[in-house]
Amino acid sequence: MRHTPLHDEHEPLGGTMVEFGGWRMPVQYGPILEEVRCVRERVGLFDLSHMGRLRLTGPDAVAFVDRVATCYCARIPLGSIRYGLLCRPTGNPIDDILVYRGEDEVFLVVNAGNADADREWLRSHSEGFDVTLEDQTDELAMIALQGPLSEESLARVTTDLELPELGYYKFARGTVCGCPNVRVSRTGYTGEDGFEVYLPAEHAVGAWRALLEAGQASGMAPIGLGARDTLRLEAGMPLYGHEIDAEHNPIEAGLKFGVSFHEEKGDWIGRAALEKLHTAPTRALVGLTTAGKRVPRQGYALLDGDENVGTICSGAVSPTVGKHIATAYLPLHLAVTGQVVDMDLRGKRQACTVVDLPFYSRKRS
Amino acid sequence: MRPDDRHYLPSHEWVKSDGDTVVFGITDFAVEELSHGNEDDLVYCDLPEPGRKLAQGETFGEIESVKAVADLNSPLPGEVVEVNKTIEDHLQVLARDPWDKGWLIRVKPDDTSTSHLLDAEGYEASLGKADG
Numbered sequence: 001m002r003h004t005p006l007h008d009e010h011e012p013l014g015g016t017m018v019e020f021g022g023w024r025m026p027v028q029y030g031p032i033l034e035e036v037r038c039v040r041e042r043v044g045l046f047d048l049s050h051m052g053r054l055r056l057t058g059p060d061a062v063a064f065v066d067r068v069a070t071c072y073c074a075r076i077p078l079g080s081i082r083y084g085l086l087c088r089p090t091g092n093p094i095d096d097i098l099v100y101r102g103e104d105e106v107f108l109v110v111n112a113g114n115a116d117a118d119r120e121w122l123r124s125h126s127e128g129f130d131v132t133l134e135d136q137t138d139e140l141a142m143i144a145l146q147g148p149l150s151e152e153s154l155a156r157v158t159t160d161l162e163l164p165e166l167g168y169y170k171f172a173r174g175t176v177c178g179c180p181n182v183r184v185s186r187t188g189y190t191g192e193d194g195f196e197v198y199l200p201a202e203h204a205v206g207a208w209r210a211l212l213e214a215g216q217a218s219g220m221a222p223i224g225l226g227a228r229d230t231l232r233l234e235a236g237m238p239l240y241g242h243e244i245d246a247e248h249n250p251i252e253a254g255l256k257f258g259v260s261f262h263e264e265k266g267d268w269i270g271r272a273a274l275e276k277l278h279t280a281p282t283r284a285l286v287g288l289t290t291a292g293k294r295v296p297r298q299g300y301a302l303l304d305g306d307e308n309v310g311t312i313c314s315g316a317v318s319p320t321v322g323k324h325i326a327t328a329y330l331p332l333h334l335a336v337t338g339q340v341v342d343m344d345l346r347g348k349r350q351a352c353t354v355v356d357l358p359f360y361s362r363k364r365s
Numbered sequence: 366m367r368p369d370d371r372h373y374l375p376s377h378e379w380v381k382s383d384g385d386t387v388v389f390g391i392t393d394f395a396v397e398e399l400s401h402g403n404e405d406d407l408v409y410c411d412l413p414e415p416g417r418k419l420a421q422g423e424t425f426g427e428i429e430s431v432k433a434v435a436d437l438n439s440p441l442p443g444e445v446v447e448v449n450k451t452i453e454d455h456l457q458v459l460a461r462d463p464w465d466k467g468w469l470i471r472v473k474p475d476d477t478s479t480s481h482l483l484d485a486e487g488y489e490a491s492l493g494k495a496d497g
Contacts, residue, residue: 016401027432030401030403031405031406032401032406032431032432033405033406033431226431226432293408293409294409294429295408295409295429295431297434316431317408317431345411
């Protein structure tokens with residue numbers, strides 16, 4: 001199992017460590033539901049150094065990304081970030097990614113568990129493009145601050161960068177915890193305001209400790225992957241292996257915003273299949289809530305009468321919504337707000353109601 | 366050391382004799398694994414109806430926390446005669462006292478042979494192995 005540069009920090013903070021995507025990561029430091037509330041109400045600190053970080057350079061970097069990714073890279077303003085996916089010719093994804101468009105580079109953040117496959121996929125489709133792929137996963141640590149008090153917390157240790165001026169899904173460089181020229185983006189996977197910071201691995205421990213100290217006055221706590229999963233589900237964000245995978249395409253997952261059919265983007269891998277799906281989807285990803293006690297879990301069957309109509313993709317106890325929540329694919333005629341389906345629990349049933357996604361969206365000031 | 370007045374399954378259930386019936390429960394280790402020391406993390410416990418016949422090793426229920434579901438397995442064969450109704454609505458009772466007040470079900474055993482079960486020492490040893 002791989003260790004992040006912050007691995008040894010987690011257990012002294014009370015972290016329970018688990019395997020995730022090939023890495024040994026903290027699943028929680030305290031009660032998961034309290035960690036969720038901490039991020040919704042204050043600010044949480046996350047070690048995300050397991051995420052894959054790939055840097056593409058060379059004259060064809062942008063054109064290459066436009067060939068392999070669903071988003072329109074050439075149209076991303078410099079200093080901005082877009083969500084996209086790497087798809088197979090079938091339109092089903094290998095991974096979902098964030099694309100950072102820099103002046104002389106394109107920087108990709110990918111899922112830990114898919115990083116090897118992503119790198120292999122990119123390499124195998126790079127013929128004819130003048131592009132260099134550099135894996136920065138090991139040399140960079142990735143730390144996120146998420147929650148309404150992220151900005152004030154990060155500002156205490158940041159110079160050379162005006163955080164209030166850094167817009168949502170934008171990035172810039174600044175000095176963070178004394179470390180110069182650090183990439184900082186206003187991004188996250190929680191539905192809250194927040195930042196992701198990419199530092200050289202050798203500065204990771206010092207920065208992590210300095211951030212925890214700087215965040216004290218704001219009620220900051222370290223947050224594990226358990227709460228992160230609940231936070232992203234409440235915010236209606238997909239997780240590879242749950243809402244999207246080799247059998248679930250981005251169109252039916254409601255991710256059209258990350259897919260460009262713009263003519264000038266040209267042909268890209270998966271385009272034809274996704275265009276077809278876009279005009280004739282057969283199912284849709286929906287949100288479900290249930291008032292029952294049982295928590296929906298991935299793989300549970302959904303029944304409409306006696307007919308098996310779908311499967312739970314993700315489920316969680318949601319302290320923010322105050323109910324258990326889940327996502328699932330349903331055929332279009334059932335993917336309607338207010339529709340009730342039953343979750344099958346070894347023969348027992350519990351009613352679930354289709355609701356609009358996301359379950360939670362923050363009030364923007 | 367765990368109580369030595371009962372026997373254990375490696376899957377963390379215990380069984381204790383009580384007159385002509387036996388009582389099943391789960392260990393503090395199981396509770397800790399599910400709740401990480403936070404009793405509110407336990408959300409649901411599904412127990413069988415009285416009258417149900419259980420084979421040895423059969424799954425008789427499930428216990429659920431915020432992030433996981435665990436099967437409850439029968440250490441001995443028999444018929445369910447009583448269910449601890451308190452814990453269905455008050456899982457804190459199980460979290461706080463898994464050895465006594467947090468018992469799960471009472472069973473009239475078909476067979477009281479415990480040769481397939483672990484004693485307290487054997488159970489502790491099995492935990493050591495799992496940790497390593």
